[in-house]
Amino acid sequence: MREPVTMAIVGAGNRGQQYARLAAASGRGRVVAVAEPVAERRERVARAYGLPPEAVFADWRAMALAGRLADVAVIATQDRDHVEPAVTLAGQGYHLLLEKPVAPTEPEADRVVAAAEQAGVYLAVCHVLRYTPFTRRVRALLDSGRLGEVVAVQHLEPVGWWHFAHSFVRGNWRNEGLSAPMLLAKACHDVDWLQYVIDRRPLRVSSFGGLAHFRPEQAPEGAGERCVQCGVEASCPYSAARLYRSCLGDPDRERWPLGAVVDTPTPEAVEVALREGPYGRCVYRCDNDVVDHQVVNIEYEGGVTASLTVAAFTPMANRKTRILGTRGYLDGDGATIKVFDFLTGVEQTIDVWAGESMDAAGGHAGGDAGLVEAFLSAVAHGDPSMIKTGPAESLISHRVVWAAERARREGRVVQLRSQT
Numbered sequence: 001m002r003e004p005v006t007m008a009i010v011g012a013g014n015r016g017q018q019y020a021r022l023a024a025a026s027g028r029g030r031v032v033a034v035a036e037p038v039a040e041r042r043e044r045v046a047r048a049y050g051l052p053p054e055a056v057f058a059d060w061r062a063m064a065l066a067g068r069l070a071d072v073a074v075i076a077t078q079d080r081d082h083v084e085p086a087v088t089l090a091g092q093g094y095h096l097l098l099e100k101p102v103a104p105t106e107p108e109a110d111r112v113v114a115a116a117e118q119a120g121v122y123l124a125v126c127h128v129l130r131y132t133p134f135t136r137r138v139r140a141l142l143d144s145g146r147l148g149e150v151v152a153v154q155h156l157e158p159v160g161w162w163h164f165a166h167s168f169v170r171g172n173w174r175n176e177g178l179s180a181p182m183l184l185a186k187a188c189h190d191v192d193w194l195q196y197v198i199d200r201r202p203l204r205v206s207s208f209g210g211l212a213h214f215r216p217e218q219a220p221e222g223a224g225e226r227c228v229q230c231g232v233e234a235s236c237p238y239s240a241a242r243l244y245r246s247c248l249g250d251p252d253r254e255r256w257p258l259g260a261v262v263d264t265p266t267p268e269a270v271e272v273a274l275r276e277g278p279y280g281r282c283v284y285r286c287d288n289d290v291v292d293h294q295v296v297n298i299e300y301e302g303g304v305t306a307s308l309t310v311a312a313f314t315p316m317a318n319r320k321t322r323i324l325g326t327r328g329y330l331d332g333d334g335a336t337i338k339v340f341d342f343l344t345g346v347e348q349t350i351d352v353w354a355g356e357s358m359d360a361a362g363g364h365a366g367g368d369a370g371l372v373e374a375f376l377s378a379v380a381h382g383d384p385s386m387i388k389t390g391p392a393e394s395l396i397s398h399r400v401v402w403a404a405e406r407a408r409r410e411g412r413v414v415q416l417r418s419q420t
């Protein structure tokens with residue numbers, strides 16, 4: 001049995017703690033340092049992994065000053081705070097498990113990749129969907145030739161009405177200036193997934209979308225500034241009071257989404273957050289500007305096409321995908337795959353349920369665990385081929401996202417440069 005890979009957690013929020021937990025549970029990783037400004041989170045990690053005070057930091061810069069403390073750094077800070085720790089820690093020789101997006105812009109992402117290459121360290125981007133049992137099965141079916149040649153893919157990312165309100169109206173990803181466009185913050189996973197299953201060079205992109213609903217002029221008559229002082233809260237599907245109070249008592253939902261709202265899940269803390277915090281605000285009166293629905297069409301080499309719809313206005317459900325091949329048709333939803341064979345007219349149903357839901361609370365249906373396992377194994381065995389989401393792959397799909405955003409804003413078809 002190999003020694004566990006040692007890990008420094010940079011940003012011990014929702015994702016940082018999740019990767020720490022999964023690494024420890026798998027026995028493949030051992031958390032030896034943490035950098036986190038929020039005392040409660042920092043101390044929770046220090047306690048959970050028995051860290052000495054000299055391995056506990058309030059900021060990644062202070063951690064960097066101490067020199068290299070671990071084999072890998074897990075960079076799980078917010079979207080706009082990935083680049084500097086990634087570049088610095090790569091330079092110190094840490095292998096990087098880096099949350100998506102690599103960076104908000106292409107030049108910054110190029111900087112991160114160049115820093116990792118120059119330092120000769122591994123870089124895995126947390127595109128967790130590539131690591132689910134569902135995706136493995138879809139890829140195996142495609143590789144087996146059962147569908148013939150793939151001609152087109154139709155993919156829906158049903159974000160879910162309350163999840164969208166939580167993350168993209170009230171929460172961390174509500175405003176492009178604070179994080180990133182919704183497509184980069186959320187659906188870079190889907191663009192990346194399409195890239196993985198289609199496995200061809202993307203050539204051009206078009207996109208439409210906007211912020212249809214979560215705007216002041218859509219507020220119903222009688223709406224208050226906050227749900228706890230609103231005359232129409234009971235009839236509002238986006239009530240924060242209903243959402244967050246109902247999480248109490250359910251450990252998974254206390255971790256997410258409630259973990260973003262309060263550090264300690266008590267009824268008192270929830271009421272304070274509803275009265276005073278950003279997550280108690282009326283969805284029609286926030287400082288949000290990211291789109292709530294978007295379509296993206298991509299053309300790949302060989303004329304293969306993909307269409308992606310991302311939208312708030314759905315139940316909280318798994319992604320839905322249809323793959324259209326010359327010999328067969330696949331319809332999948334993360335739990336079940338149906339394959340229809342054109343020669344025999346027979347449909348086969350394959351159950352690939354990983355026992356975990358597709359959301360963050362459920363570990364993305366095995367994707368989080370699969371990613372951690374692949375990355376730590378790659379480091380332990382010195383074999384980067386185990387990483388399915390290295391810098392080259394991740395840059396290709398990030399570039400499609402940036403091109404799609406240009407296409408949407410400028411109302412045109414954007415050609416991708418030949419490097420992708």
Ligand SMILES: NC(=O)c1ccc[n+]([C@@H]2O[C@H](COP(=O)([O-])OP(=O)(O)OC[C@H]3O[C@@H](n4cnc5c(N)ncnc54)[C@H](O)[C@@H]3O)[C@@H](O)[C@H]2O)c1
Nearest residue numbers: 011012013014015035036059060076077078079099100126
């Ligand atoms: N791969 C996925 O499926 C997935 C899912 C959700 C979020 N994400 C991404 O993960 C990242 C983190 O998201 P989250 O939900 O965990 O956010 P979070 O806000 O819960 O965690 C970020 C943490 O970084 C800490 N931080 C801020 N400044 C720091 C500094 N100088 N040094 C060290 N730590 C610092 C914050 O205090 C916070 O605890 C984001 O980029 C997000 O887009 C990825």
